[in-house]
Amino acid sequence: MATHNHHNRVIHAMFDDDHRLLDAAKVLVAQGIRIKEVYSPFPIHGIDPVIGVKRTRLAVVSFMFGAAGLSLALLGMWYFMIYDWPMNIGGKPSFSLMENLPAFIPVAFEFTVFCAAHGMALTYMLRNGTLPGMQAVNPDPRTTDDKFVMEITDADNQDLNADDLNTMLKNAGAIEINQKDLSR
């Protein structure tokens, strides 16, 4: 059995093409290497299942916020217009929520969309950690321009052989490989 190395390295492999990174990721994962993160200037379609990123549930969040918004709007309009202070406006009295419903549809719809959109947007910002004042963590400024970086760590991969990995990455088309040792 190989000796355990007690490094705590972070390896950043840079590619200049999204498809080359995707192919490289497939090769590495097939070798049992876990890829911690991929930084890219735009979404690389098909990378998620390869590096084990699960599908986001933000759509469900949006639906729940929307449902809450709809209920709140109906409850509010029932309270204002039917329960608290019913008024006969233009011969159209307010007897019950059901009888007044047609007039309540526009506001109910708008408020549903309002809550669904803002609730989801807020959740998105919080889950992403993209909020005013946050610091960017992309390893290289070029990853928001035209370069694609793969992050592999010792913490995720026991017995990582740096030489083998370098050869593998080079063969897969990495143009730059940077290694940082956090344990030192």
Add this chain to the structure above:
Amino acid sequence: MHKEAAIRQALILGDKSYHDITVDVVGPIENKAPTAWYVLITIAGLIALWGLGCITYLISTGIGVWGLNKTVGWAWDITNFVWWVGIGHAGTLISAVLLLFRQKWRMAINRSAEAMTIFAVMMAALFPGIHMGRIWVAYWVLPLPNTFGSLWVNFNSPLLWDVFAISTYFSVSLVFWYIGLIPDFATIRDRMSKPLAKKIYGLLSFGWSGKAKNWTRFEEVSLVLAGLATPLVFSVHSIVSMDFATSVIPGWHTTIFPPYFVSGAVFSGFAMVLTLLLIMRKVMKLENYITIKHVEYMNIVIIVTGSIVGVAYLTELFISWYSGVEYESYAFINRFSGPYMWSYFAMMTCNVISPQLLWFKKIRTSLTATFILSIVVNIGMWFERFVIIVTSLHRDYVPSSWSMFYPTWVDVGIFVGTIGIFFTLFLLFARFFPVLALNELKTILKVSGEKYKNEDHH
């Protein structure tokens, strides 16, 4: 990977790489602004200041300084409101509806169209605000309890529906726009060398790092927001039309108003997008991204929506006679033969006849012709709202109260002023913000880029 037929024209012209797209879009932000920009923003800024002055005068004096009278209680203010809201429809339509229909050509135009939407809705929202007379109690439109001096707001009223529609539309469009801007701000942040600019764009980018999970979420959020914004776009102008349609004024009480207003809104919105983009692509040298094909696609939308509007005008006219209601017929006879017939014919010429010229391929692919027609359409759409609002009101049920509406210098001043404010905001946007969704464009480079398409062929 997304595939595209070889016969489809390329959406990104020239031999571009990912890096070239970044440079082409971020370059104008990093470099000094051209002299033309300073000239334009000075003019727009002066007009905006004039407009703000008129608004201050209006609020401090009262809405009596407008040309309104007892018969015509709504005129330029609401005309301008509907006109600006209509213009504000293209942005979200382009970014939401075209996203759902997977129209890749939207990517070159959605950012600036959305900016235009946001600024136009701001201008629109100004008008009901200043029309209240006592703008300092504008918060009474919110459902606040009786102790504030008012009863609960009336949820049966289309005017209140409008409050909800416009505020939802504005805030959702803003969020949609900003979520798309975040990754592009990150690109600028990582390129900037000046410390202050780097810091500002760093703040604006919210620490975006472009992780795989962030992108998955980004795409999901864009899709769901597009799904939410699509019915929203249609609802907003439908609700605006209900301000009129639910009343009992002949000429307003019309069931075709919602679809008629929505297509009119898309029509004028696309025209305004063309007006702005034709200048912008030239000044900022974006001809490789906003191509003749993009202009042609937008012109096709203009023919379709313009024709729908034309059919709606004729339907209205026919029904006013066919209904046998004398008030309704008179409202329309008065429109085309009364004292405001000039505005009716201006509307018909600009909105029904002029867009039909776009059936000719030569005209719809000519930038000069498109530019002129886009302005003609927006003039026509302003007249449409003026015709609907003023000609329906000025001769009502009681002939003794018939009157005319003449705008005062304050009416004109505020309208012109909002155009100045709008252009000031848009010029600031064009100078400091990424005017194309540059990172989104990179995703279609390999499928729709000219160089890549030609390589596939061989």
